[in-house]
Amino acid sequence: MTALLSAQNLSFTYENTKQALKDMSFNIEQGCFCALLGPNGAGKSTFFAIASALNRPTYGNLFIHGYDIAQTPRAALALMGFVFQQTTLDLDLSILQNLRYFASLHGIGNKLGEQRIQEELERLDLYDRRHEKVRQLNGGHRRRAEIARALLHHPALLLLDEASVGLDIATRRTLVDHVHHLCQERGTSVLWATHLIDEVRENDQTIILHNGQIAGQGTAHELAAPTLEQTFNDLTQRGQTCLT
Amino acid sequence: MPYLICLKGVIIRELLRFLQQRERFFSALVRPLMWLFVFAAGFRAALGVSIIAPYETYITYEVYILPGLVGMIQLFNGMQSSLSMVYDREMGSMHVLLTSPMPRWFLLFGKLLAGAFVSIIQVYVFLIIAFGFGIELPPSGYLLVLPVLIVSSLMLGALGMVLSSRVKQLENFAGIMNFVIFPMFFLSSALYPIWKISESSIFLAQLCRFNPFTYAVELIRFSFYAQFNAQALWICLLSCLAFLSIALWGYDPAHIHKRGPK
Numbered sequence: 001m002t003a004l005l006s007a008q009n010l011s012f013t014y015e016n017t018k019q020a021l022k023d024m025s026f027n028i029e030q031g032c033f034c035a036l037l038g039p040n041g042a043g044k045s046t047f048f049a050i051a052s053a054l055n056r057p058t059y060g061n062l063f064i065h066g067y068d069i070a071q072t073p074r075a076a077l078a079l080m081g082f083v084f085q086q087t088t089l090d091l092d093l094s095i096l097q098n099l100r101y102f103a104s105l106h107g108i109g110n111k112l113g114e115q116r117i118q119e120e121l122e123r124l125d126l127y128d129r130r131h132e133k134v135r136q137l138n139g140g141h142r143r144r145a146e147i148a149r150a151l152l153h154h155p156a157l158l159l160l161d162e163a164s165v166g167l168d169i170a171t172r173r174t175l176v177d178h179v180h181h182l183c184q185e186r187g188t189s190v191l192w193a194t195h196l197i198d199e200v201r202e203n204d205q206t207i208i209l210h211n212g213q214i215a216g217q218g219t220a221h222e223l224a225a226p227t228l229e230q231t232f233n234d235l236t237q238r239g240q241t242c243l244t
Numbered sequence: 245m246p247y248l249i250c251l252k253g254v255i256i257r258e259l260l261r262f263l264q265q266r267e268r269f270f271s272a273l274v275r276p277l278m279w280l281f282v283f284a285a286g287f288r289a290a291l292g293v294s295i296i297a298p299y300e301t302y303i304t305y306e307v308y309i310l311p312g313l314v315g316m317i318q319l320f321n322g323m324q325s326s327l328s329m330v331y332d333r334e335m336g337s338m339h340v341l342l343t344s345p346m347p348r349w350f351l352l353f354g355k356l357l358a359g360a361f362v363s364i365i366q367v368y369v370f371l372i373i374a375f376g377f378g379i380e381l382p383p384s385g386y387l388l389v390l391p392v393l394i395v396s397s398l399m400l401g402a403l404g405m406v407l408s409s410r411v412k413q414l415e416n417f418a419g420i421m422n423f424v425i426f427p428m429f430f431l432s433s434a435l436y437p438i439w440k441i442s443e444s445s446i447f448l449a450q451l452c453r454f455n456p457f458t459y460a461v462e463l464i465r466f467s468f469y470a471q472f473n474a475q476a477l478w479i480c481l482l483s484c485l486a487f488l489s490i491a492l493w494g495y496d497p498a499h500i501h502k503r504g505p506k
Contacts, residue, residue, distance in 0.1 A: 090337055092265070101254075102340060105341065107245070109249055
């Protein structure tokens with residue numbers, strides 16, 4: 001069976017000679033929640049830039065359901081939904097206007113678009129606030145709106161880059177729960193990039209990224225000896241806790 | 245069909261953003277109106293305009309600069325669109341556009357068309373105000389200028405897109421505005437005929453002839469009077485194609501990544 005996401009010897013070097021990713025190989029199967037765990041600067045955002053076809057790998061390949069992102073970006077992008085680290089909503093438009101814009105970018109017509117917008121916003125308790133401008137929303141609601149938006153075209157793979165940064169503990173937990181539910185209910189695969197260990201559950205596929213290289217991978221349970229936090233700190237050779 | 249849906253979405257978003265930013269609409273109109281009613285009033289006595297094509301008689305200075313001010317609206321709008329693209333890139337919302345499964349050339353072209361649509365609305369509002377103050381065009385001119393406005397706004401929008409693909413940070417954009425907008429506007433036939441400039445400096449007149457904005461202004465001027473300026477049309481179309489190609493090259497991931505992270 002073809003993995004939904006397959007990174008093969010993925011490497012990326014910036015013009016300023018900084019090698020951001022080195023020989024990164026891993027797979028994500030359908031319906032799987034994969035945590036990409038790494039400290040700031042580990043290469044998570046560079047990986048996202050490649051996955052979203054904003055950058056091309058210097059070496060290696062990234063396949064999305066068999067489509068090479070560098071060769072056939074359109075087919076690959078149609079299968080993915082993104083939530084980037086930085087808010088990408090238009091602050092001066094309402095939630096509804098932002099979601100309609102996104103639906104049109106994916107060629108989703110009015111009728112189907114409105115139906116899906118309602119479904120996704122209701123699921124995240126945002127439908128009643130759909131006419132509010134994004135600027136008036138707090139960080140948690142903005143994130144929820146972005147997740148709703150990323151799911152409008154029913155992607156097979158949802159990629160979230162530090163989606164919980166800046167949110168309080170309760171909101172983070174709600175988001176993590178929601179995304180885990182997506183895996184179980186819809187069979188959506190998820191790549192959740194984070195530097196926060198408490199967002200990883202013991203059955204989650206976990207990849208520890210450090211200095212652009214995979215320092216360890218397996219389920220969180222397998223990696224957690226004696227604790228995931230200890231393993232993470234050992235592998236990334238950082239003496240500081242990442243639990244916040 | 246998905247292409248049309250996408251194009252409609254991009255245009256609606258651009259329109260919504262424009263309507264939300266009322267001060268942008270206001271300043272887009274005030275700028276040329278100031279030139280038309282203040283600058284032109286001061287200069288009409290100092291600057292005699294002889295009979296030149298497409299005019300068949302002596303005209304007032306206000307009538308002469310009207311096409312130039314229409315070009316000015318489009319030039320500023322093109323730069324404003326590119327400024328908002330740099331802003332979108334810095335803020336991250338450009339990611340939403342570029343991660344669409346539609347072809348990138350189509351997305352960028354859609355963005356250009358949306359900008360052209362917004363600029364044409366501004367031009368017509370400006371022409372209506374000018375009409376209200378007695379600066380009139382032949383009735384057919386209002387209609388015939390429409391296809392020309394599409395070409396000129398696409399060309400100027402594409403130029404803005406080239407700049408947006410090269411400018412890394414918003415702060416650098418002010419310099420670009422000064423080094424692009426003002427030279428383009430002043431070194432053109434927008435405010436004075438080129439023969440008038442050549443009386444003072446042949447070199448400056450030559451610079452005006454190498455400026456694609458001059459041809460955008462002339463194309464607009466001729467269409468106002470139901471005349472066709474083939475040279476201006478070709479130069480505008482070729483410039484548009486050249487700018488668009490450079491912009492597409494600039495937005496290609498193979499070239500973006502070389503510049504590295506911000």
